[in-house]
């Protein structure tokens with residue numbers, strides 16, 4: 701386990717209830733890396749992400765994420781870990797009963813921001829970053845899928861997290877909109893954030909190649925550690 705890594709797993713078994721999903725996962729991701737996580741439906745991509753954000757308990761092995769030792773993490777420390785993580789899901793999960801501004805201010809207030817001016821400034825900064833400043837007053841249902849996903853990215857970066865964990869972020873989007881989102885991810889990555897993207901999306905893997913972790917047959921393998929080319933077509937088929 702490397703101390704320079706922002707995500708470091710050593711011999712971790714990942715379970716869903718009593719079913720072993722991924723066995724003896726060892727993994728090091730350095731700060732500022734951009735990494736894909738691929739594998740067939742049900743191969744364990746989401747489960748791995750859920751270990752990283754402490755939704756799933758760790759029973760054996762060692763894991764450190766953003767400086768937190770997951771083996772020793774107390775329930776009361778989970779919110780502090782999650783503040784270091786920006787989470788992005790395929791099914792946007794915006795609050796449907798309030799507009800974009802209020803979706804963002806809700807998160808800031810829930811995470812301890814108290815000064816109105818600071819809240820407004822931060823909302824403006826993140827909306828600028830995702831190119832959505834003109835949509836602050838829109839309700840989620842008044843936005844396209846791609847626009848909603850941009851707001852989800854804005855929400856994920858509100859508290860300036862070290863790591864972005866994205867689970868199928870382009871799953872519901874057309875190729876052009878996926879491209880736009882990938883460009884935003886790349887910009888955020890260039891500003892120093894570590895990004896892990898679980899995906900089935902061929903198009904983005906081809907257009908934006910990168911280090912790729914593969915879930916298959918209860919194991920995690922790493923394209924950067926193997927001599928042979930990974931056969932993406934086989935792994936990505938539904």
Ligand SMILES: Nc1ncnc2c1ncn2[C@@H]1O[C@H](COP(=O)(O)OP(=O)(O)OP(=O)(O)O)[C@@H](O)[C@H]1O
Nearest residue numbers: 716717721739740741742743744745746747748915
């Ligand atoms: N809450 C749960 N309870 C029990 N089993 C679960 C739960 N969530 C997932 N599983 C099982 O764990 C295995 C891995 O699921 P996971 O969601 O991690 O896969 P995935 O690679 O992300 O799949 P997909 O591409 O469909 O999102 C599957 O067999 C799934 O049925």
